[in-house]
Amino acid sequence: MTAVVGKTHLSREQEDASGRRQRRIESFHPCYRRFVAELTCCAGELEDLADSFPALLFALVSGYATPGQRERCCALVGEGATLREAADAIGLAWWMRKLPAHAFTAPLPVFPADQDFAFRISGLIPHDRRLLPVWLSRVTHALEAAGPAYALWIARQHDLTSPPEEHFMYMAAWAWFSGRPGLAGHRLLRRPWHPDMSFKRAGEELAAWRQRLRLIECLGPGIESPWLADGAACGFNFVALRTADDFITESQALENCLDQYADQLHTGLTAVFSIRKGERRVACVEIGMHDEETTMPTIVQLRAARNRRAPPEVWQATFSWLGSQRLAPLAPLQHAPKPTERTEARRQLWSPYLEFLAGTRLEPGFRRVVLHQLKDPAQGRGRLRLLPQRPPRLLATGAMARGMTAPAAVRERS
Secondary structure (H helix, E strand, C coil): CHHHHHHHHHHHHHHHHHHHHHHHHHCCCHHHHHHHHHHHCCCHHHHHHHHHCHHHHHHHHCCCCCHHHHHHHHHHHHCCCCHHHHHHHHCCCHHHHHCCHHHCCCCCCCCCCCHHHHHHHHCCCCCCHHHHHHHHHHHHHHHHHHCHHHHHHHHCCCCCCCCCHHHHHHHHHHHHHHCCCCCHHHHCCCCCCCCCCCHHHHHHHHHHHHHHHHHHHHHCCCCCCCCCCCEEECCEEEEECCCHHHHHHHHHHHCCCHHHCHHHHCCCCCEEEEEEECCEEEEEEEEEECCCCCCCEEEEEEEEHHHCECCHHHHHHHHHHHHCCCCCCCCHHHCCCCHHHHHHHHHHHHHHHHHHHCCCCCHHHHHHHHHCCCECCCCCCCCECCCCCCCCCCCCCHHHHCCCCCCHHHCCCC
């Protein structure tokens, strides 16, 4: 009878151990459960890490550090060394002990070892355990994509689930370029990222930066020969805006949103000229194709600084300049930069950041996002996708760009 009771008791202990082991394995992400099971099948000390230090067990099964370091770590655990000694053997941050097994969904980067970073990041770990996988994923991406300061900034944000993945990819690039004044990506910034910026404000600045990036996609190295000639009339000079820098400079001088004009420029069927009195910029004019005579130019809109109405003398000078152009059928698309030139300009723009990402798991995905060709899926032959023939035309001020109704004089012509 005693033997039967002992056998039953032993069976229950085995069942309990089996159930505990299954629970521990299933606490990890499905992609890593098999590796956890294989590593811990003959080592109870390693299996116990699933409860005492899940991050350390995850690091061992996900290729963290070198094989030699992982082997040394396993030996320390088996010998009964302290968890800190085992973590130090592979360079794993101690603050990660606070994270449960389900928080780990992808291989970990090497977090900074300094105490200040560890103290600050550990205080930003969300209390809601459901948020931990997304939080850790965003923080690790931020660290690899833009550095420790940006990672700490991301770690304290509350809305890390609503924006799409691409939003965070570009935001990290924007933050990275913010700290590198000599690069083209920095020159396109309206305002750089800094740690005190709110997440909402960062989103607004990122959106403005991405529109300026699209100027590069549309203009490439610049328009070599505009389809209307520069000129002078009635004391005013008319100068074509040829490059992304031209549009940004004009936008800053006249306080309008010409720096956000990529959608209009993408068709190649519009041109913008700066109107100047000596060195002073006084207005700008958008020239498009005439409604009736589609090979002839026409004034689409003419606006002074801050989107104000241009005075009569500017209108008179503009008509005089436009009338002085050679009256020949226009072919604007022949003057637009070639697709290969635009692709090369985009490649040069992103090259420094892609070099920064080189060798990381982030580089292939980001390279696909920023260097892909814009194609028309309906045609499927690699042609550049054109927007509708009559895009909205508006040289809006900042307030109007946020959704205010445009005056009738600058609304799209029906």
